[in-house]
Amino acid sequence: MNNQWRFKGNELKYVKDVLDSGEGSSTTGSYNKAFEELFALKNNAKYAVTFNSGTSTLHAALDALGVSYGDEVIIPPITVYSNFAVTIAANAIPVFADVEEDTFNICPKDIERKITSKTKAIMPVSLYGLSCDLDKIMAIAKKHNLVVINDAAEAHGATWNNKPISEYAHVTSYSTENSKHISTGDGGIITTNDEMTAKRCRKFGSMGYSLMTADEGRLRLNKEVFQDPTYKRHDGFAYNYRMPEVAAAVGLAQTEKYEFFIELREKIGQHMREIALTSDFLIPQKKIDGARNTYWTFAARMIRSDIKWQDFRKKFIEFGGESIFACWALTYDEPIVAEGIFKKQNPALYSNIEYKKSDYPVAEKIQPQLMQFPLNYSSYEESQPQLDALDKTLRFYE
Numbered sequence: 470m471n472n473q474w475r476f477k478g479n480e481l482k483y484v485k486d487v488l489d490s491g492e493g494s495s496t497t498g499s500y501n502k503a504f505e506e507l508f509a510l511k512n513n514a515k516y517a518v519t520f521n522s523g524t525s526t527l528h529a530a531l532d533a534l535g536v537s538y539g540d541e542v543i544i545p546p547i548t549v550y551s552n553f554a555v556t557i558a559a560n561a562i563p564v565f566a567d568v569e570e571d572t573f574n575i576c577p578k579d580i581e582r583k584i585t586s587k588t589k590a591i592m593p594v595s596l597y598g599l600s601c602d603l604d605k606i607m608a609i610a611k612k613h614n615l616v617v618i619n620d621a622a623e624a625h626g627a628t629w630n631n632k633p634i635s636e637y638a639h640v641t642s643y644s645t646e647n648s649k650h651i652s653t654g655d656g657g658i659i660t661t662n663d664e665m666t667a668k669r670c671r672k673f674g675s676m677g678y679s680l681m682t683a684d685e686g687r688l689r690l691n692k693e694v695f696q697d698p699t700y701k702r703h704d705g706f707a708y709n710y711r712m713p714e715v716a717a718a719v720g721l722a723q724t725e726k727y728e729f730f731i732e733l734r735e736k737i738g739q740h741m742r743e744i745a746l747t748s749d750f751l752i753p754q755k756k757i758d759g760a761r762n763t764y765w766t767f768a769a770r771m772i773r774s775d776i777k778w779q780d781f782r783k784k785f786i787e788f789g790g791e792s793i794f795a796c797w798a799l800t801y802d803e804p805i806v807a808e809g810i811f812k813k814q815n816p817a818l819y820s821n822i823e824y825k826k827s828d829y830p831v832a833e834k835i836q837p838q839l840m841q842f843p844l845n846y847s848s849y850e851e852s853q854p855q856l857d858a859l860d861k862t863l864r865f866y867e
Contacts, residue, residue, distance in 0.1 A: 523644025
């Protein structure tokens with residue numbers, strides 16, 4: 470799969486502009502701000518803040534929303550490891566809630582079962598492009614006075630109740646890594662409608678500079694203040710998670726084509742779904758009225774016990790398909806968790822934490838079944854061999 474087609478807009482022009490200007494940092498250049506403003510507009514949010522990854526976005530959001538030592542953060546076990554890692558980085562305690570069998574997303578009922586007096590935050594994941602149930606999750610959060618960070622790394626442009634998902638959670642986090650709807654190579658961006666949350670996120674990602682505001686990450690706008698021996702720079706504990714100007718220049722150009730990228734994946738994903746539904750053993754992610762699935766990938770459960778997952782993939786490739794990705798191992802099965810390696814980060818806090826597989830029966834059931842079909846193609850026509858290969862594979866196993 471060749472990604473060159475994705476960078477045929479203003480990417481080169483804007484990158485050249487950065488290089489010609491000599492302003493390669495977000496603290497001095499203008500492209501991070503331009504990217505943030507357009508991305509916020511596209512997602513109907515008041516504020517957006519760029520970061521160097523969709524992991525640092527989550528770390529910043531935890532800090533901005535007050536998650537700290539010993540707080541519990543509820544996350545799903547079907548997701549990339551980042552959700553667990555940033556919770557540990559915040560000296561908080563990851564608590565898993567099971568997922569739903571049909572949406573593959575975190576189960577609101579199990580979220581509520583896992584709430585204790587220590588729970589501070591819910592970090593759902595809008596998996597594969599389908600929003601988690603934001604109505605139920607936000608109602609639970611309000612009932613228990615919790616904060617919500619929606620990990621929408623894979624859900625650019627997704628909606629819930631026909632509204633952008635950015636309108637719901639306290640923070641919505643997006644990835645701009647190479648495989649996502651829009652790409653800066655590596656990177657991430659958050660949206661929020663709360664000014665103080667945006668400011669705190671920005672400061673956490675930029676070394677706690679006191680000059681940072683919700684909508685401004687440039688430091689040297691007022692040189693009379695900045696270039697003074699009495700000036701004190703840092704008034705908060707933070708990291709350097711800034712997005713470079715070159716990446717932001719690419720991000721701006723990509724966001725200018727936001728609808729094109731999303732609509733293309735959506736069209737291909739919907740056709741894959743139609744083909745899958747002609748079988749009785751490849752079960753697509755549930756379709757929900759008012760929830761726009763923007764199909765980072767087409768995901769489905771292959772439920773035939775007499776067909777090996779690997780054999781299905783081989784047959785798909787034999788028929789001209791490019792690849793099928795497996796779902797990540799359940800987070801608690803990753804060696805960093807299963808072998809207790811994470812406990813070294815804070816033995817006093819984590820030494821007694823254990824995760825029982827029996828607490829997550831749905832995740833245990835569906836993880837080995839999940840198949841992820843890439844949709845990163847330049848046109849519907851280019852994806853046609855993948856659609857044909859899926860149809861032929863399903864017919865082969867009838």
